[in-house]
Amino acid sequence: MNKFSKRIYALTLTMAMSMALIQPAVQAAEAVKPTAAVSESIASKATQTLQQLGYIDGTTDGMKEVAAPITRAEAAIILQRVLELDAPPVLTGFADVHPHDVSAPAIYALKQGGLIQGNVKGYAPDAPLTRAQMASLFTRAFELKDNGIQVVYSDADQIPAVHATDAIRVKQHFIMESSTFNAKQAVTHGEFASALYLALGLDVKKEGLTPLEDFFKQPAQAGFQMSPDGKNLAYMEPWNNQMNIVVKENGQDKSVRITSETDRSIAGFAWATNEKLLYFKDAAGDENYHLYVTDINGKNSKDLTPYSNTRAMLIDSLENIPDEILVGMNKRDPKIFDVYRININTGEAVLAAENPGNITGWMTDHEGKIRVAISSDGNVSSLMYREAENQPFKPLLTTKMGDTFVPVMFTGDNKNLYAVSNLDQDKMAIVEYSPATKQVTKTLFENKDVDVSNIIPSKEKGKILAAVYVTDKVNYEYFDNGFKTLMQDIQAKVPGKEVSILSTSDNGQVLFISYSDKAMGTYYFYDSKTGKLDKLADTAPWIDESKMADMKPVTYKSRDGLDLHGYLTLPPGAKASELPLVVLPHGGPWARDTWGYSPEIQFLASRGYAVLQVNFRGSAGYGKKFLDAGNKQWGKAMQDDLTDGVNWLVKEGTVDPKRVAIYGGSYGGYAALAGLAFTPEVYAAGISYVGPSNIFTLLNSLPPYWESERNMFYERVGDPVKDKELLTAISPLFHVDQMKAPLFVVQGANDPRVKQAESDQIVEALRKRGVDVPYMLKTNEGHGFANVDNQLDLYRAMEKFLSRHLMQ
Numbered sequence: 115m116n117k118f119s120k121r122i123y124a125l126t127l128t129m130a131m132s133m134a135l136i137q138p139a140v141q142a143a144e145a146v147k148p149t150a151a152v153s154e155s156i157a158s159k160a161t162q163t164l165q166q167l168g169y170i171d172g173t174t175d176g177m178k179e180v181a182a183p184i185t186r187a188e189a190a191i192i193l194q195r196v197l198e199l200d201a202p203p204v205l206t207g208f209a210d211v212h213p214h215d216v217s218a219p220a221i222y223a224l225k226q227g228g229l230i231q232g233n234v235k236g237y238a239p240d241a242p243l244t245r246a247q248m249a250s251l252f253t254r255a256f257e258l259k260d261n262g263i264q265v266v267y268s269d270a271d272q273i274p275a276v277h278a279t280d281a282i283r284v285k286q287h288f289i290m291e292s293s294t295f296n297a298k299q300a301v302t303h304g305e306f307a308s309a310l311y312l313a314l315g316l317d318v319k320k321e322g323l324t325p326l327e328d329f330f331k332q333p334a335q336a337g338f339q340m341s342p343d344g345k346n347l348a349y350m351e352p353w354n355n356q357m358n359i360v361v362k363e364n365g366q367d368k369s370v371r372i373t374s375e376t377d378r379s380i381a382g383f384a385w386a387t388n389e390k391l392l393y394f395k396d397a398a399g400d401e402n403y404h405l406y407v408t409d410i411n412g413k414n415s416k417d418l419t420p421y422s423n424t425r426a427m428l429i430d431s432l433e434n435i436p437d438e439i440l441v442g443m444n445k446r447d448p449k450i451f452d453v454y455r456i457n458i459n460t461g462e463a464v465l466a467a468e469n470p471g472n473i474t475g476w477m478t479d480h481e482g483k484i485r486v487a488i489s490s491d492g493n494v495s496s497l498m499y500r501e502a503e504n505q506p507f508k509p510l511l512t513t514k515m516g517d518t519f520v521p522v523m524f525t526g527d528n529k530n531l532y533a534v535s536n537l538d539q540d541k542m543a544i545v546e547y548s549p550a551t552k553q554v555t556k557t558l559f560e561n562k563d564v565d566v567s568n569i570i571p572s573k574e575k576g577k578i579l580a581a582v583y584v585t586d587k588v589n590y591e592y593f594d595n596g597f598k599t600l601m602q603d604i605q606a607k608v609p610g611k612e613v614s615i616l617s618t619s620d621n622g623q624v625l626f627i628s629y630s631d632k633a634m635g636t637y638y639f640y641d642s643k644t645g646k647l648d649k650l651a652d653t654a655p656w657i658d659e660s661k662m663a664d665m666k667p668v669t670y671k672s673r674d675g676l677d678l679h680g681y682l683t684l685p686p687g688a689k690a691s692e693l694p695l696v697v698l699p700h701g702g703p704w705a706r707d708t709w710g711y712s713p714e715i716q717f718l719a720s721r722g723y724a725v726l727q728v729n730f731r732g733s734a735g736y737g738k739k740f741l742d743a744g745n746k747q748w749g750k751a752m753q754d755d756l757t758d759g760v761n762w763l764v765k766e767g768t769v770d771p772k773r774v775a776i777y778g779g780s781y782g783g784y785a786a787l788a789g790l791a792f793t794p795e796v797y798a799a800g801i802s803y804v805g806p807s808n809i810f811t812l813l814n815s816l817p818p819y820w821e822s823e824r825n826m827f828y829e830r831v832g833d834p835v836k837d838k839e840l841l842t843a844i845s846p847l848f849h850v851d852q853m854k855a856p857l858f859v860v861q862g863a864n865d866p867r868v869k870q871a872e873s874d875q876i877v878e879a880l881r882k883r884g885v886d887v888p889y890m891l892k893t894n895e896g897h898g899f900a901n902v903d904n905q906l907d908l909y910r911a912m913e914k915f916l917s918r919h920l921m922q
Contacts, residue, residue, distance in 0.1 A: 159311065161304070165177075169310070170192060174188070174216055175188045175191045176188045179303055180303050182303060183242035183300035183301065183302055183303075184242070184303045184305075185240050185243060186237065186238060186240075187215075188243075190224050192310065193220070193251065194219070194220035196255075196314070197227070199223040199224065201220070201223045205218045206222075208222075208232055209235060210239060217239055221239060224251075242300035242301070244299060245295060245301055246277035246295075246297035247277070248284075248309065249277055250277050252283075252284055252309065253280040256313050258280075258283040258287050258313075259283075260286065261286050261910070262286075262891055262893075262907060263891075263911065264877075265286060266293065267295045268294050269294050269297070273297040277297060281295050284313075288888070288915065289309045289312045312914070317914065317917050317922075318914060318917045323721070324657070324717075326717065326906070326910060326913060328654075329657075329716060329720075330713055331656065332352040334352075334654065334656075335350070335351045335651035336350050336357075336635075338627075339383070339384065339385060339625075340364070340617045340625045341385050341388050342385055342387070343388045344619030344620075344621065344623055345364055346361055346410060347364055347625075347650070348361045348383065350379075353374065355901070355902055356375045356378060356380075357379035357380055358371055359371070359372050359408075361411075364623075373412065373415075378395055378396065380395055381393075381396060382394050384431060386407060386431055386436075387437075387458075389409060390409055390410065391407070392405060392418075392428065392431070393405075393407075394406070394428075396896075399862050399865065399896020399897065399898075400866060401867075401897070402424060402425050403427070404418075404419050405418045405426040405428065406418060407458045416458075418458065419443060419463075421443070424444060425443070425444055425451075426442065426443050427451065428440075429441060429484075432478075432482040434481065437459055438455055438457055438458065439455075440455055440466060440482070440484070441453070441463075442476065444819050446468075447469075449818045449819060450469040450473065450819070451473075452468050453465075453467040453484060472489040473489050474489065476488075477521055477522075480524055484503060485501070485502075489509075490823075491822065492822055492825030492827070493826060494515070495513050496510075497510045497521065498510070499549045510549055511552060513537065515825075515826060516742050517537055518534065519534075519535045520533055522571070524576075525546065527576065529550070532544065532545070532547075532569065533545055533546075534569075535547075536737070536738055541564065541565050541566075541737045542566050542737075544557070544559045544566050558578065558581065558593065559591045559593075561583045563585060563736075564585055564735055565583065565734070565736070565737060566581050567582050567584050568581075570597070572594070578593055579592070579594040580592045580594070580597060584706075584735060586667035586679075586709060587708075587709045588612060588709075600618075600624065601613065603642065603645075607638075612628065612630060612710070613626055622642040622643040623640070623642070624640040625637070625638075626638055631663075631665035631711055632663070632664075632711065632716075633659050634653040635711070636652050636653065637650040637651050638650060661686060661720070662719075662720075663685060663715075663716060663720070664683065665681050666683070666684075668726075672751075672758050678728060678759070679736070680729050680759065681709060682763075683718075683719045684719065692767070692769070693723070693770060693773075694723050694769075694770060694775075694920040694921065695723065695725070695726060695760065695763060695768075695774045697760060697774065697775070697776040697797075698777055699778040699781070699785040700733070701779050701781045701783075703733065703744065703752065704744075704830075705733065706735040706736075707727040707729055707733075722921065723916065724768065728755055730752050730755035732747060744830070745829065746837065748784065748831055748832075749792055749843070749845075756776070760796055773798055775919065776789040776801075777800065777916075778803065779803040779898060780805065781806075783801075783803045783868070785805075786801055786803075787807055790846070790853045790855050792849065792852070794852055798920060799856045799919035799920060801857070801859075802859050802860070803898075804861055804872075804898060806868050807847040807875050808847040808848075808876075809831060811869075811871060813831070815869045815871070847875050850879045851883070856918075857876075857880070858888045858915045859873050859887060860891075860899075861889070863893045863894075877889045888911070890907070
């Protein structure tokens with residue numbers, strides 16, 4: 115059986131670092147208050163919209179007197195209409211609210227619903243409604259929950275204890291914006307209308323919009339994998355709001371959920387044997403992944419790596435040794451990973467290869483023997499090799515930073531190596547290398563424009579079936595005619611879609627997924643002998659492709675003449691003229707954006723925003739010259755590439771220069787902070803999600819298992835000692851005085867890569883300037899939000915934030 119989905123764990127940590135700062139999963143902080151014009155605009159829209167909906171009439175609710183204080187009775191009348199509450203049959207309970215009073219049905223309806231808590235002494239219906247009272251009314255009426263946004267009021271000590279939590283809730287949901295609460299201040303009719311408008315989400319609601327929740331729902335079913343014998347399928351689906359593993363017999367409908375995680379979704383899984391599966395999970399985003407094994411019926415689950423403060427990674431599932439796997443762990447030393455041979459039945463772990471301190475990657479041959487290692491100090495790497503496990507490793511070749519030689523697979527006879535290499539050339543190619551002669555014997559494939567990014571191996575044939583490279587989209591260079599024919603047959607079955615084969619069986623069965631920029635993906639089972647195609651599952655069946663936007667490849671010139679590639683997504687059906695824009699820089703930064711479905715991008719486009727993704731200099735995939743062009747250019751030329759993209763779209767007339775925001779996660783979060791600090795004239799708002807604000811503290815707090823890559827960080831980003839002036843210049847924290855646009859900051863408390871201190875620092879610095887910064891901090895998340903409830907909090911807040919500053 116060919117297991118195309120089997121990962122090759124021969125990557126050095128240098129390559130792994132290309133994903134290190136990428137993921138988040140995004141959001142950030144507000145730097146200044148909205149202008150008076152924005153507030154007036156909201157108030158005007160609020161009154162008009164509420165009247166159209168029949169929520170206010172201007173008579174019994176007093177709404178004609180916009181500047182006059184609203185009474186407690188008038189507020190009750192409006193809320194009863196909004197909530198459609200029935201009045202109780204008997205209107206009694208308050209001594210000062212007579213049953214015949216016009217407001218009595220509303221007041222007693224609110225009392226019956228638990229929204230007001232007066233007592234027999236009276237409700238004081240004619241008294242002005244205070245801000246504190248309105249906060250409690252709205253929190254109860256709209257069930258405002260804690261969304262993690264940190265709220266600081268300068269007059270917090272003056273808020274009555276009974277209203278203190280509610281005062282926080284209304285600000286968390288962007289109803290209040292001032293840093294002072296003024297608890298006893300009377301609320302005017304106009305202020306009440308504005309607050310109600312925002313509490314109802316009317317500022318972001320529009321007829322026919324795909325609900326926000328639909329974009330960020332957990333997949334209905336995802337991650338299908340076929341057992342080695344092809345008899346069973348395993349996949350993940352939601353259970354109790356977390357993604358868990360389900361197994362079913364191939365061709366049957368009956369399934370069995372074999373994990374029951376409620377705190378954190380399963381991070382990933384793989385078949386160990388036909389009867390057992392392996393899976394990973396961490397705790398609250400700390401990225402100390404434990405490796406578990408379980409039977410296909412969910413029984414006999416065992417933690418194979420039950421060690422505290424330890425990160426486990428699968429080196430090889432040892433397909434030909436059913437009861438054993440090779441696992442890398444840093445339990446002996448948090449900075450380095452040793453290899454252990456673990457018995458999946460007993461859990462016994464035996465040291466298979468001890469790391470002398472400089473090994474950053476390991477690779478096995480087809481018999482599961484550890485014969486290749488990569489040593490590195492971050493800048494200089496060496497390929498280490500041995501003929502047998504009882505022999506010492508010897509160096510074969512050495513590479514300097516920028517050069518790449520990564521073995522990915524042995525040839526069928528276990529003698530030579532297939533590798534991804536850019537030695538003596540700019541772009542990465544697939545080569546065959548002879549350890550005996552220490553020479554590249556042949557180049558299988560290279561592309562003149564982009565790096566080769568991956569291979570599709572066949573362990574049974576001992577060869578590479580195809581090379582994968584990404585231009586605007588994914589491309590294949592085929593080395594096996596049978597595989598080429600198979601791909602062509604499958605592509606013909608799903609016209610208009612891209613295809614990725616996941617695995618095949620010896621009897622011609624193929625598991626694959628089709629996808630596009632408008633569809634998250636559909637899993638299929640294909641019998642290549644009969645031509646029969648069976649649909650297994652839609653990943654997101656609730657998404658209407660006809661309402662999704664086109665992600666179009668774009669190219670433009672940087673100010674110094676580089677060709678920059680990326681993607682532009684325009685709102686569906688919108689004219690490409692004077693649109694609001696969200697610039698979305700990717701993380702890494704040593705990664706790249708690719709074409710395909712993105713819930714986040716489709717969500718933004720559906721809300722009327724153009725979205726620009728740029729593979730700025732320093733991005734991976736375009737050769738080492740382009741990658742090296744980003745060295746020590748954080749906040750400088752890398753940032754200029756983003757600015758040049760904005761200017762290009764403004765010049766084209768596509769974008770309104772006054773309505774541009776920048777939002778990103780990880781390095782993208784840094785770019786958002788840098789955009790607001792270093793080009794304040796470009797952006798009207800920014801969102802930084804797990805973004806570094808101080809390069810000194812970022813480098814000082816690298817996870818211990820990245821220690822071998824510290825020199826690489828110093829070369830690509832800057833040395834804290836030698837480049838102190840540079841790092842000071844590019845750290846947004848030291849330039850908050852230049853920030854003018856509103857900022858929204860988002861952070862996971864357990865982030866091991868970009869520590870909470872990175873967000874704390876920038877928020878504190880802005881608050882010291884008197885700037886009110888929305889800061890969403892989730893205590894059960896790490897480098898990006900994994901829990902769906904937290905994701906929804908994030909995007910709901912983001913929707914309101916962007917609407918407030920780009921659409922009002």
